[in-house]
Amino acid sequence: MVIVDSHTHLYDMKKGYELPADILPVVAGYSHSSNRKAVELREQKGYPIILGIAPQTAIKKDIERLDEWVDFIRQNKPNGIGEVGLDYKWAQTTKDIENERIVFERMISLAKEMDLPIIIHSRNNPNENDLPKDAVDDILPLVKGMRVLMHFYSGTAEQAEKIVADGGYISMTHMRSKERRKVINIVPLDRLLVESDCPYVGKSPESIREAVAYIAEAKGLDVETVGQATAANAAKFFNFRL
Secondary structure (H helix, E strand, C coil): CCCCEEEEEEEEECCCCCCCEEEEEEEEECCCHHHHHHHHHHHCCCCCCCCCHHHHHHHHCCCCHHHHHHHHHHHHHEEEEEEEEECCCCCCCCCHHEEEHHHHHHHHHHHHHHHCCCCEEECCCCCCCCCCHHHHHHHHHHHHHEEEECCCCCCCCHHHHEEEEEHEEECCCCCCCCHHHHHHHHHHHHHHHEECCCCCCCHHHHHHHHHHHHHHHCCCHHHHHHHHHHHHHHHHHHCCCC
């Protein structure tokens, strides 16, 4: 059985790491430089890739180069546009928020232009300030009706219901919480994917085995059923063959 890691930054793993034969990675970019690395991995290994400019990049980099970044994504025909979205945790000023939104809206337009699914990064603002708080609430109206995957989902179960009702998918890591268990219970198996987000969340793509086990435990299913289902969901969403 092949299981799919739907979101991995495999190019940032330590040199010498060997991917297990039963794991197929979807390699995710988040900046122009990481997008280039993802394309190189596809050329070397044939892995599916997603390319995008993430909100963290929108804060840190000079977005005057956005046209150049978009052209690179367009020319390299990824399986999806991502990771992109809004990150209110790291935004410190209204200018940060403005830059994030400019880039996100451009990524939405690109996904529509290329008829590709969009992979969303969203984090809320935990700080006591006057900046926006709930990223998921702000994102959902902007992507309504699109083919959406919520990467490393951290929203509520109620928000997950809205996402699924609009045709979206939810991706889970191995990290456990009461709210994530509620989400797993609410979201149908045919709308769930698993991911490592390695090496930043999981240490390697192998952490998706724990994510599969977590879903199986929460739903009262066997691991093989969940592994096969999440792999099939990923293949459908990203449009590749297992």
